[in-house]
Amino acid sequence: MMDSPQSASLSVEELHEVWPVLSIDERLEGFRLLPTSVADDFFLDLSAREQGELITHLPASERRTWVRLLPPDDLADLVQAVAVEPGQADAILAQLDDASRREVNVLLAYAEDDAGGLMNPRFARVRPEMTIDEAIGYLRKQAREKVETVYYAYALDAEQRLQGVLSLRQLFQAASDKKVADVMQHDVVTVSENTDQEVVSQLFTEHGFMALPVLDEQNRMKGIVTVDDIVDVVQEEATEDIQKVGGMEALEAPYFEVGFFGMLKKRIGWLLVLFLGQMLTATAMSSFEGAIERAVVLSLFVPLIISSGGNSGSQASTLIIRALALGEMRLKDWWRVARREVLSGLVLGFVLGAVGLARIVVWQEVAGAYGEHAFLLGCAVALSVLGVVTFGTLAGSMLPLVLRRFGFDPASASAPFVATLVDVSGVVIYFTVASLLLRGTLL
Amino acid sequence: MMDSPQSASLSVEELHEVWPVLSIDERLEGFRLLPTSVADDFFLDLSAREQGELITHLPASERRTWVRLLPPDDLADLVQAVAVEPGQADAILAQLDDASRREVNVLLAYAEDDAGGLMNPRFARVRPEMTIDEAIGYLRKQAREKVETVYYAYALDAEQRLQGVLSLRQLFQAASDKKVADVMQHDVVTVSENTDQEVVSQLFTEHGFMALPVLDEQNRMKGIVTVDDIVDVVQEEATEDIQKVGGMEALEAPYFEVGFFGMLKKRIGWLLVLFLGQMLTATAMSSFEGAIERAVVLSLFVPLIISSGGNSGSQASTLIIRALALGEMRLKDWWRVARREVLSGLVLGFVLGAVGLARIVVWQEVAGAYGEHAFLLGCAVALSVLGVVTFGTLAGSMLPLVLRRFGFDPASASAPFVATLVDVSGVVIYFTVASLLLRGTLL
Numbered sequence: 014m015m016d017s018p019q020s021a022s023l024s025v026e027e028l029h030e031v032w033p034v035l036s037i038d039e040r041l042e043g044f045r046l047l048p049t050s051v052a053d054d055f056f057l058d059l060s061a062r063e064q065g066e067l068i069t070h071l072p073a074s075e076r077r078t079w080v081r082l083l084p085p086d087d088l089a090d091l092v093q094a095v096a097v098e099p100g101q102a103d104a105i106l107a108q109l110d111d112a113s114r115r116e117v118n119v120l121l122a123y124a125e126d127d128a129g130g131l132m133n134p135r136f137a138r139v140r141p142e143m144t145i146d147e148a149i150g151y152l153r154k155q156a157r158e159k160v161e162t163v164y165y166a167y168a169l170d171a172e173q174r175l176q177g178v179l180s181l182r183q184l185f186q187a188a189s190d191k192k193v194a195d196v197m198q199h200d201v202v203t204v205s206e207n208t209d210q211e212v213v214s215q216l217f218t219e220h221g222f223m224a225l226p227v228l229d230e231q232n233r234m235k236g237i238v239t240v241d242d243i244v245d246v247v248q249e250e251a252t253e254d255i256q257k258v259g260g261m262e263a264l265e266a267p268y269f270e271v272g273f274f275g276m277l278k279k280r281i282g283w284l285l286v287l288f289l290g291q292m293l294t295a296t297a298m299s300s301f302e303g304a305i306e307r308a309v310v311l312s313l314f315v316p317l318i319i320s321s322g323g324n325s326g327s328q329a330s331t332l333i334i335r336a337l338a339l340g341e342m343r344l345k346d347w348w349r350v351a352r353r354e355v356l357s358g359l360v361l362g363f364v365l366g367a368v369g370l371a372r373i374v375v376w377q378e379v380a381g382a383y384g385e386h387a388f389l390l391g392c393a394v395a396l397s398v399l400g401v402v403t404f405g406t407l408a409g410s411m412l413p414l415v416l417r418r419f420g421f422d423p424a425s426a427s428a429p430f431v432a433t434l435v436d437v438s439g440v441v442i443y444f445t446v447a448s449l450l451l452r453g454t455l456l
Numbered sequence: 457m458m459d460s461p462q463s464a465s466l467s468v469e470e471l472h473e474v475w476p477v478l479s480i481d482e483r484l485e486g487f488r489l490l491p492t493s494v495a496d497d498f499f500l501d502l503s504a505r506e507q508g509e510l511i512t513h514l515p516a517s518e519r520r521t522w523v524r525l526l527p528p529d530d531l532a533d534l535v536q537a538v539a540v541e542p543g544q545a546d547a548i549l550a551q552l553d554d555a556s557r558r559e560v561n562v563l564l565a566y567a568e569d570d571a572g573g574l575m576n577p578r579f580a581r582v583r584p585e586m587t588i589d590e591a592i593g594y595l596r597k598q599a600r601e602k603v604e605t606v607y608y609a610y611a612l613d614a615e616q617r618l619q620g621v622l623s624l625r626q627l628f629q630a631a632s633d634k635k636v637a638d639v640m641q642h643d644v645v646t647v648s649e650n651t652d653q654e655v656v657s658q659l660f661t662e663h664g665f666m667a668l669p670v671l672d673e674q675n676r677m678k679g680i681v682t683v684d685d686i687v688d689v690v691q692e693e694a695t696e697d698i699q700k701v702g703g704m705e706a707l708e709a710p711y712f713e714v715g716f717f718g719m720l721k722k723r724i725g726w727l728l729v730l731f732l733g734q735m736l737t738a739t740a741m742s743s744f745e746g747a748i749e750r751a752v753v754l755s756l757f758v759p760l761i762i763s764s765g766g767n768s769g770s771q772a773s774t775l776i777i778r779a780l781a782l783g784e785m786r787l788k789d790w791w792r793v794a795r796r797e798v799l800s801g802l803v804l805g806f807v808l809g810a811v812g813l814a815r816i817v818v819w820q821e822v823a824g825a826y827g828e829h830a831f832l833l834g835c836a837v838a839l840s841v842l843g844v845v846t847f848g849t850l851a852g853s854m855l856p857l858v859l860r861r862f863g864f865d866p867a868s869a870s871a872p873f874v875a876t877l878v879d880v881s882g883v884v885i886y887f888t889v890a891s892l893l894l895r896g897t898l899l
Binding site for chain 1: 476477500501595596599624625628629657660661662663664665666683684686687690691694695697698701702703704707710711716719720723724726727728730731732734735737738741742745748749752753755756757758759760762763764766767768770771773774776777778779782784785786789792793796800803804807808811812815825871872875876879883
């Protein structure tokens, strides 16, 4: 590490560029090389996890400046991020003045994924009985003190119950001597402290709000969730879904920040489950060992057939998972989805099956690869593909709905799970079709 | 359709609830049943596509009210959404006053996915030489006219070049007689009109901005992109990635709004490519037909082995695709990723292979299913799983990086593509290992 941090200088862009690949010691060194004028902004731009990492590695004497730079909701996130190591949270809270510490402690009591855990307790408030001019003056005073987001002003009564809301635009538009109560909107969309962040983010995307007020059970206003926090929520939820669709547990941290064994733990679970499931394909195939012995050529098409079911199944399940996450469809639409997906499966399966048949017939003509019963074999493959793709599409679309119905996350490894389910059924479908169609010829 | 729209009433919530499943005629009917006081808000909450659909089905006499309700950036989106039917765009533009039509036409010239296509040309502007009190007065005047988002005020010189920015908070905090130029921040993060929306959204998530100014090549300010539009961008990009990971083209519209054949078109393409790719497994297996004939038992484990490679490969590719999309990793990290993923693959493959060996040995003990060479067979399966999982993990992690390197979207069907690639190689690995290990015993 450097002894004299002033000896060299570094630009924010340069540090940003290399940041992801630096060790904590290198990060600390780089951070100290930043000119003081830009170090604040650089620090504020870091994720809560990175801020926490830096702060816990700074000497106690330097911590206070950085801790006090953060608003209460970001501080609560930071404390949650470092709380894995005992004592760290208290060390950080000790740097705060009493009022801020109280605010952060209140926020820490909420689950991280609830509206309460997302909200900022510092919002702009006015009284319904104020005039517009009084309200603007009062807001200027609040902005000077500690309110960060002055996009809406909330009109509260003496018991802190929400009476209405005014956008700054409405405030600025209104005549100076009107009352807040005359201008404000009475019908306010609110969330409760325990509303899940996914629901909160759906409200934001549906309505295009800049901020939403959070109320407790007595309708007292506790804080606001702002749209910039929602961007992070949306990213986070999408990342979780993508990772689950990819057949693993959600990582909950950037790729390079998850340790090697932590990463393995997130990956091995589902791989094992799927591997054990796939063992059923061996069991299923062993009951057709006789057929394979008589016509080895049958075994050549097993991977082709089961994977076409798996691919169409993951397609369908991915579609439905995303539609559910975006609120485009609800459980009670299942019948509509099922009808549509069966039809899709039939068409997709028909096209793929026809291609498969053509391939076998052509190969036979060209290379004589499949013997005298090539056409019948091709028909067996085509029919199986039709059946497997239809079944895969249906199963893939219904599984996420079933998972949701029983309170599970529809994204949980649905796609690879469907692939496994379809693989096993694919083996059974294929050999059953083949037995029926090829009896007396190949078999 | 109803003749007297006042004859019944409907609440916004009721209509929201059923909206996704209504036909356009039913939507029109429901929309007209809304009390006028809430119809505005309901209309503003709809997506551009839905707004366009409603408007094009309204009689010309009713269109103007709704068209004029929308700010220019939303109008441009609406026009783009209806522009598939010729003449519709002009019919809507004809409803606007001249000034608004000019604004919308300028926005329409930008690509939908660029900063220029996202921006709102109406932003709050001040002059650097104004006092704080003058600036606040000037902002009140602008809010009264047409500026929607007054979160930041932008200080422009006479040539409309951006000189600095003030947040409302800074404006409110500053002493009344100070100059804007003394208080404003000079160092402003900006984007150009042609910046891609994915880059814009990364700037928002990294820095937590509420709005970003958009400049043209002469540094003149053209508009602002606000964070509420970014929420939609982030959702949209994540949906595209998830759908591509699921092995299809991005839908670009909600599930129920895509027609049956449109949906098939988005799905059949990749399924066909993958099906044709999978045919190589049949080719690969046919070169081992002799081995299968001698030991049919070998064929039983083909699905198990290739799918374990496919699963681990989609895991790895999904991880890397998401890390790339979030900017957590760059191309030049490829060597670090490769080393890490090979190691992960070896550990994961070792665990799965051991489970596979155990399964075969136990089944042999219990049921005598695999004959006298069961242990050797188990070793061949275990070794193949180790090889296939390691190869799958490496291929899965490298493919998205290779796609990005050559300018393609890393998400493009990577996961199923990797699965297919790994299936074919899996067949080769398995039968090669088996030939070497079982020569003289089973083979």
